[in-house]
Amino acid sequence: TIPLRENWSLPFFALQVTLVTYFLKPQKKPYALRSTTVLVFLSTFVFSVTWQFNQFILLVQALALFGLDSLDMVPSSKVTLLYMIQVASLLLVWVLQFFNSMILGSLVLSFILAAMLTKHLQRNLKVGSLTVRMGKLLLNLILVLCLTYLLNYFIKKQLLLESDEHIFKFIKAKSGFGATRDFDASLYVCEEAFGFLPFDTFKRLSHTLLLFPYALIVFFLVIVAVVVAYNNISGLSKSLSAVEEEENTASLRPEIAYNLVHTILFGLLAITTMRM
Numbered sequence: 158t159i160p161l162r163e164n165w166s167l168p169f170f171a172l173q174v175t176l177v178t179y180f181l182k183p184q185k186k187p188y189a190l191r192s193t194t195v196l197v198f199l200s201t202f203v204f205s206v207t208w209q210f211n212q213f214i215l216l217v218q219a220l221a222l223f224g225l226d227s228l229d230m231v232p233s234s235k236v237t238l239l240y241m242i243q244v245a246s247l248l249l250v251w252v253l254q255f256f257n258s259m260i261l262g263s264l265v266l267s268f269i270l271a272a273m274l275t276k277h278l279q280r281n282l283k284v285g286s287l288t289v290r291m292g293k294l295l296l297n298l299i300l301v302l303c304l305t306y307l308l309n310y311f312i313k314k315q316l317l318l319e320s321d322e323h324i325f326k327f328i329k330a331k332s333g334f335g336a337t338r339d340f341d342a343s344l345y346v347c348e349e350a351f352g353f354l355p356f357d358t359f360k361r362l363s364h365t366l367l368l369f370p371y372a373l374i375v376f377f378l379v380i381v382a383v384v385v386a387y388n389n390i391s392g393l394s395k396s397l398s399a400v401e402e403e404e405n406t407a408s409l410r411p412e413i414a415y416n417l418v419h420t421i422l423f424g425l426l427a428i429t430t431m432r433m
Contacts, residue, residue, distance in 0.1 A: 169200060205246050206250045230385065262312050271304035352430075375420060388408075
């Protein structure tokens with residue numbers, strides 16, 4: 158099948174990722190930060206309004222930001238602002254689409270609410286020894302996921318929303334957790350475009366001489382990111398002021414860290430679902 162709806166929105170998503178990358182770079186001038194914030198909001202909104210399944214792409218982006226924020230690899234204040242941009246964009250789309258209840262019942266909204274609530278309540282999450290911090294981060298992750306599920310379940314029950322249930326049934330069936338009798342989910346499972354990425358794709362990409370250098374760079378950056386994350390959690394990195402955090406976050410530039418996690422998550426998504 159030809160992904161026509163996605164083709165309309167992909168250019169705007171590429172623009173949004175570019176602007177988020179620039180947004181995460183250290184901004185020394187306040188007006189530059191304000192103008193970039195407005196542009197990120199506009200690009201997020203246009204991307205969201207042109208594709209009905211934008212919530213799943215924004216969820217992956219929110220998960221990436223959540224993980225980087227937990228590991229002190231991006232400025233926490235900017236992550237909060239990006240959360241708010243995503244929420245504002247989706248709410249504006251909700252209004253323009255005549256109060257489409259599917260948007261209010263999206264996982265990304267529930268996840269952002271859960272992440273911001275736990276972040277507000279747990280002030281001392283990023284203090285303590287290595288073992289203590291790892292335990293806190295693990296408990297925080299479990300708490301956010303459980304709260305996301307409860308919020309999403311409550312919202313869908315209140316709105317009597319079932320319009321996207323076939324998507325979760327498809328994911329469940331594709332993951333091998335049992336067959337489904339839902340027609341739409343079964344149709345997705347049988348459709349070749351929603352299958353795994355063929356292995357020969359990598360063989361064909363290797364002929365361009367770009368795959369191996371790209372994979373090598375990603376591998377190197379993953380090692381650097383792991384070392385940086387360990388230093389942050391264990392407290393080996395120096396305590397930074399707000400200005401220093403913006404300019405030298407954990408010795409790995411925030412925009413590089415974001416693009417690395419973005420690449421890995423969306424790469425896994427592309428491998429598991431060919432159409433993506």
